[in-house]
Amino acid sequence: MFDQVTLGLNVDPFILSALKEDITSEDVSTNSVMPTPTPGVVDLICKQDGIICGLQVFERVFTLLDPSTKAEFYVKDGDHVENKQLIGKVYGDIRVLLCGERTALNYLQRMSGIATYTHSVAELLKGSKTKLLDTRKTTPNMRIFEKYAVRVGGGFNHRYNLSDGVLLKDNHISAAGSVKRAVEMAKEYAPFVRRIEVEAETPEMVREACEAGADIIMLDNMSDDQIRQAVEIIGGRAKTECSGNVTRENILRLASLGVDYISSGALTHSAGILDLSMKNLRAV
Numbered sequence: 001m002f003d004q005v006t007l008g009l010n011v012d013p014f015i016l017s018a019l020k021e022d023i024t025s026e027d028v029s030t031n032s033v034m035p036t037p038t039p040g041v042v043d044l045i046c047k048q049d050g051i052i053c054g055l056q057v058f059e060r061v062f063t064l065l066d067p068s069t070k071a072e073f074y075v076k077d078g079d080h081v082e083n084k085q086l087i088g089k090v091y092g093d094i095r096v097l098l099c100g101e102r103t104a105l106n107y108l109q110r111m112s113g114i115a116t117y118t119h120s121v122a123e124l125l126k127g128s129k130t131k132l133l134d135t136r137k138t139t140p141n142m143r144i145f146e147k148y149a150v151r152v153g154g155g156f157n158h159r160y161n162l163s164d165g166v167l168l169k170d171n172h173i174s175a176a177g178s179v180k181r182a183v184e185m186a187k188e189y190a191p192f193v194r195r196i197e198v199e200a201e202t203p204e205m206v207r208e209a210c211e212a213g214a215d216i217i218m219l220d221n222m223s224d225d226q227i228r229q230a231v232e233i234i235g236g237r238a239k240t241e242c243s244g245n246v247t248r249e250n251i252l253r254l255a256s257l258g259v260d261y262i263s264s265g266a267l268t269h270s271a272g273i274l275d276l277s278m279k280n281l282r283a284v
Contacts, residue, residue: 001056002056002057002148007060011144011145014141014144015060015064015103016064019061019099019103022102027099029098030099034094038093038094038283039093039094040092040281040284041089041090041091041282041284042090042101042282043278044089044090044276045087045276046085046274046275046276047083047084047276050112051079051115051119051152051153052076052077052079052080053108053111053114053148053152053153054077054107054108054110054112054149055071055075055077058071058107059104061100061103061107062097062100065096068093069096069097070090070091072088073087073088074086074088075087077115078152081274104278105278107145108274108276109273109275110142110145110273111145111148111152112273112276113149113273113274114153114271115149115150115152116153117266117267117271118132118134118150119153119154120248121264122153122154122155124252125252130254130261131260132154132156132251132261132262133158133261133262133263134147134150134263135158135243135263135267136161137265137268137269139268139269143160147160150267165194166186166194167218168197170199170201173198173199178208179200179205179212183196183209183212183213184212187213195216196213196214198214198217199218199220199243200217200218200219202226203233206230210237214238215239216240217240219243220243221243221244222242222244224253227242231259239260240260241259241262242254242257242259246262246264247264247270
């Protein structure tokens, strides 16, 4: 759940933008059939088994349209929900319920889908030392929602954005001239509280990153044998992160190689939605 400061400063502008995208002047359909305010209630029903996530955002869509709107939920973020389960009700002006329906469901379905997929992957790592991380491969203007959904699903967040930490990737290293020089320049420029992560594609780059004093070394698209060799070279001098084409199907094998973290873009870019619906709208 987002705190009130984060909600007001960082979440609300995105929700309002989504509503403005859907209503550029007026909701012609709703205004045609409902010309005056009418109190009503609608059911929120799950149509698929999974992990629910985004209830606060779902409700916020309606309260931004009309602060008097009220939502009543019978589950909380992170709970397992089942097909045909009634998970809540929304009370308010029927016009508001109709105007906000699609936007609210879009957020809830997307966030729940990510939480559901992340949960299925995180469960595979239970009992191991390896932590599951997301990436910046998120939908534009959806990062704050999608990264929250990863946490609800049992994963952990990598850096939030480019201002969040130093990650020297292949093109940064090419621009600097070498791994060693890139790390030196990052240490000179970045605040000392920032940890420095280096992306390495070969054991030789791993060795250079270690000697340069990198705090975290990302083992990018390496073979199993290369990862084992890299972990041995590092020998605890830096944290290790495995990345590149990580899926639910291969994550257990990768975790067995002894890395500290595994990052997977699939958590956000390949997760489907959780099917949910608002039904049985009625006046009260």
